Amino acid sequence: MNSFNRKLEMNDGLETKYMKVLYYDFNSYYKGSYKSYEYPRLCTILEGEKRVTINSNEKFIYNKDQFILLPSNSSVEMEIQKPTKAFVLEISNELIHNISNQISIKFNVEQKEVSLFKSKVNLIDDVLNKIHNVFLQNTKNKEFLLDLYAQEITYSLLTNELSNSLLCHENTLIQKAISKMKNDFLNNLTVNDLANYLSMSTSNFSTYFKKCTGISPNNYLKNLKLNEAKKRLLNESVTDVAYDLGYENISYFIKIFKEKFGITPKQFQLKDFNLKF
Incomplete structure (x- = not known):
């Protein structure tokens, strides 16, 4: 892969009702940028590593032992210096909203807006492996199974310390309202x-x-x-x-x-x- 845009992302990906599953195989050096658009992204590495700068601010390197939870409308500058395979889940706001309502998750309205969350991949390792394995299968039930696992992984993220990051789309709207209230x-x-x-x-x-x-x-x-x-x-x-x-x-x-x-x-x-x- 030597270029990166919204259309090319789906070449090796799959879209279901609740998420988009994206797969990237970088065989050589790559440097470029991309956006997370309107949905949060769970970004993982299968092989290799990524050097990233998030929203022109936070810089770090992450590999197969870690993942980042990238809120919607984030910008990422990325550099890959060795062959790297990445597996990314773009989770629908509808699913996040439905599950957060059912389990009564609320973010702290006084908390600053979360830009990203970085954590050990073993927090979600089991369900992530299920999604990856089903993604590679050729079965007529693939989309159905992926949506089941999408609910499981979203629940896992929301019930850990990641709820504010995952709810950042909602957080952004509400924070705008709160900021307006405080000012006016x-x-x-x-x-x-x-x-x-x-x-x-x-x-x-x-x-x-x-x-x-x-x-x-x-x-x-x-x-x-x-x-x-x-x-x-x-x-x-x-x-x-x-x-x-x-x-x-x-x-x-x-x-x-x-x-x-x-x-x-x-x-x-x-x-x-x-x-x-």
Whole structure:
């Protein structure tokens, strides 16, 4: 193989409902770049080794004893200095989403976006061997078996320490929403605004956000405002803080503040005053 593009990748590969299985045989020196497109990739080495730079940042060498889990929309600069055979699984977002929902996997919404995960291949060695063996077989049930193993390997990845890497496609959308919330929550930002920002319907966005984070976008926005209220109450009146944060009904502001922190805004101010003196 002496070139690398989206079309050529499938020459020695196979696509099923839940994944694409890609095989690469580099017989001589190769240097080039590629992208992971819209799906995460599980990248393994059968023989040889790869020198890679991920997203112009992380550089390392990996071989048959390791794998990398590459999130969607990643860019990779690759150098191969000796004959190398690689086996790659491109896992569908539909499968990841379905399994993560069924086993209640949630990523940490405060965690920085994961760029990749590198680990020992023995974590998934058994199911990876099954996929490789079936891929090499000539049987009418090949796609069916591969999809069964796709579910098994996705479950294995999600139930280990790799869930944030594998959910990075979802993570990216939600992180965009969270970043927008943190930057604009003082500007009367609504859930409808967020849905439009991500080109989603309001109902789909709300459902998606809660499934990924365990909290509704409305409650996330409310928490941002109430945490900001605590800071402002140190120097401003309850009424000013409520209006500044978009709460025209002072009684409602006091009610939700007490629900979250267990005391009223005025009690919070008095508590802070007593601590100072």
